[in-house]
Amino acid sequence: MAVPTLRCGFSGSRWTFALVDRGCRHRTVATFNWIRGQSSVAQQPLHTAQKPRKGAQEWAAVVGLEIHAQISSNSKLFSGAEVRFAAPPNSLVSFFDASLPGTLPVLNRRCVEAAVMTGLALNCHINQKSLFDRKHYFYADLPAGYQITQQRLPIAVNGNLAYSICVGKQQREITKTVRVKQIQLEQDSGKSLHDDLRSQTLVDLNRAGVGLLEVVLEPDLSCGEEAATVVRELQLILQALGTSQANMAEGQLRVDANVSVHHPGEPLGVRTEVKNLNSIRFLAKAIDYEIQRQISELENGGEILNETRSFDYKLGCTVPMRDKEGKQDYRFMPEPNLPPLLLYDSTSLPAGADPQQVIDIDRIRETLPELPSETRARLVQQYGMLPEHSFTLLNEVGLLEFFQNVIKETRAEPKKVVSWVLNTFLGYLKQQNLAVSESPVPPSALAELLDLLHTRAISSAAAKQVFEELWKSPGKPPAQIVSEKQLGLLQDREALEELCRATLDGHPQVVGAGRRGPRCCGHRRPVPSAVPSLPLPALYYRTQGSYNYFSCRRDSTPSEP
């Protein structure tokens, strides 16, 4: 039989696409791994979707997800056309993508490798033989009248995905698992733009034929928060693998949710499919809304229809999708133009096989990068940070890299770096709604600042001030700011003593009062001797044989003599 042909149209680089940064949209979803009780069901994520009223039966919600992730590849799944977001309409369309008669699909090796990689990362069994099928339906943005997918025998099956959520008032972290039913390779469709005014439909085929990974999860979830957490974790995994950019705002990650409710112990209820979920936040909202809707519907004696619903993010509710009302029969059929996709492992690899023509699962396994869960464990272990800090570092796009760059360049304690990155730095970003990549402060500047702090060249309070300056005037070295603003601590003991003496001499009355008996000056620092509380130009104390100086220049009046 014919051997499947593989196209080698990929580059080694994972991030070859110069995309406009849309990090700010990520930000809206970034906190979801550590949601603090936002979800209506967050208190009881295990099985009950709603606290039962007295006398009423409990409800349990069952949520399954189908996630489409656009494969990050240079060319499409079956054609050589380029994959690029926001290109001029119909500028990335090969003859095959436009379904010109006589054109044939040629499988992109990069897409297969991405699927295998993702399958391995999700602990799937990789099928050494998988098949392609045609799924038929007529739609303007599906030029061939069918989508090539893997219905019968997908490339990966039976995996699982672990995720952590916080429960209870203590925000106790628990780890759960959702089963991965299968991962299949399939083609994306084009885009239809409906101009209702002129009753026209405009079709853009740039996206038609782009490789998708459809990840089908078993219905192991029970609320919007769990779903959101799982999707976020999957997003991080795909991004770590480089198999998908997984940016929901650009449609690289699309989620459909199947939702049903039932009484525990009874058969599952009729499910609805919720589509049009283009952010993780809306995903959680839509699922929770749909669960509540179904419960109220049933409690009011209504019934749930097996229908497709769309989430209206403006109204915050799900509504039936009109154009999906007719029952579809997709008339699946084997794709006759593609031989079975054969993969090999080290035991089945034929001797003398051309590495360009075969895909070795074991070799791909060896190249798997560190996965988010492993990264978090490493961060906790290596830097002694709290687990939730590791989550935050991973959830914010670019934050981990920023953190690691700071760590690399500074002598400051990791815990200090964590605190500065997660509190100060992230706080500034959030306040101004910026992505990490948009930060005016580069990692090197923060590292330098932390070094100054570490060597006690400046005080903690001054460091905050320097940071603010860094933020306002990007590019200025921290040391320069320190000297310009005279924020440095006095290192010369004699000069300091002289200053103290001058102060004491200049305020004989206060000194006299002090001598009469110690008085609390309100300062938390240890005070070596009775020192007047006002004015307080400098203090010093001694620990472990060296002097530690604190600047006591007040933040509000930095230029005061």
Added chain:
Amino acid sequence: MLGRTLREVSVALKRGQVTPTELCQKCLALIKKTKFLNAYITVSEEAALKQAEASEKRYKKGQSLGDLDGIPVAVKDNFSTTGIETTCASNMLKGYVPPYNATVVQKLLDQGALLMGKTNLDEFAMGSGSTDGVFGPVKNPWSYSKQYREKRKQKPRDENDSDWLITGGSSGGSAAAVSAFTCFAALGSDTGGSTRNPAAHCGLIGFKPSYGLVSRHGLIPLVNSMDVPGILTRCVDDTAIVLGVLAGHDPKDSTTVQGPVNSFLLPSLTDVSKLCIGIPKEYLVPELSPEVRSLWSKAADLFDSEGAKVKEVSLPHTCYSIVCYHVLCTSEVASNMARFDGLEYGHRCDIDISTEAMYATTRREGFNDVVRGRILSGNFFLLKENYEDYFIKAQKVRRLIANDFVNVFNSGVDVLLTPTTLREAVPYLEFIQEDNRTRSAQDDIFTQAVNMAGLPAVNIPVALSRQGLPIGLQFIGPAFCDQQLLTVAKWFEQQVQFPVIQLEELMDDCSSVLANEKLASVSLKQQ
């Protein structure tokens, strides 16, 4: 010169006895002369002359590209050709000019072949008569041959042209084009016999290569899992030359086999005593005409008398082939035709009330009844509730049919010898008494199982019937033993000495075309 074989004319070109431009002009003149045959849908005169000019320059510089340089060829109008309308004889694709060449077309052009035009067919290659295309039926050149006319005592064509014969199909245009000497080789396509059937009716070699040997990229599909480009020529050696150019892996067609392609140059067999020829008993059907049956038996005797082992073999699942084919073919047709929605290319109706209404009207206007009927059946078989009962079962039967062949070849048989068609070509008026489906089912009976199994098969014209019409027999070989098959076919061809079509009457006033030739008439066969 036009009456020669491709190999002969290739030699003449190399020797400078004729120039590509002369050859091209003569063929173009003959195409015009034989326009009434309706063999061509599009004649690419201008492009062909340009190609001839370029070829001539190469010959002058002594830089000929090979055996095909300067050779006029024709291509069935279901192969995509850059800049040349490709219609599939359907309203749906009228005016459709592909932006790319099918791989096989490109390979011919790369070898310097001159593309004379695109040949007629049944709409989307669905038929066995070349009668069901939107451009009208193709007429069999043998209708106008001396051999046929003498037997029939026909009046001259101008007075009575109602009894012309069909070419068979669906590659009837390609068969007529080669048979009428308007080109030296033509591409057909073969899904259930579409190359071999018209070859049998037009007295030509019609070769269906092993599935996977020749690229389908650019061939507008009928049944992807059975389609192969076919080759029509006037002798087996010519087929081997063309096959040598076309065969091989195509990165654009994942179903083509990898690895180096052996040369297809055919040795001349002198001894067939080591051969084992299988005669499948299931092919002896009551509908088989006595004349074909007798020729088949004579052919077997010939092998036998030359020392070959001839044995009866069984292909027990043959009788299910037609029904099985019907399910698989229509299912793939339903799928393949889904792309014709009027949006990206091809016909689009004027209705714009809704997308659905536009689809429906476009497709009703674009497809003929045969195509629409097959789409309807195919979609029925693919429905979720029917899929197991029809499509899956048909696939299983297909496997059984393919295994039948494997078993026979494993039992020591080298080549199978069968009839190609039930009888010789029939007159058009008789042919259209039955509908397309009935005709296809009858006419594909000996050819179609081969497509299910992906095997190479070839029609070899054997003799003229009592009516003076060609009768062909089919040789079937094991998968990817194309060269071995053609070698046997070549030996057989030399034994039977099939007569050349005599088209003098047709060519009477064509003297200007042939005036300068040393050959007195196109009927002269060079041996």
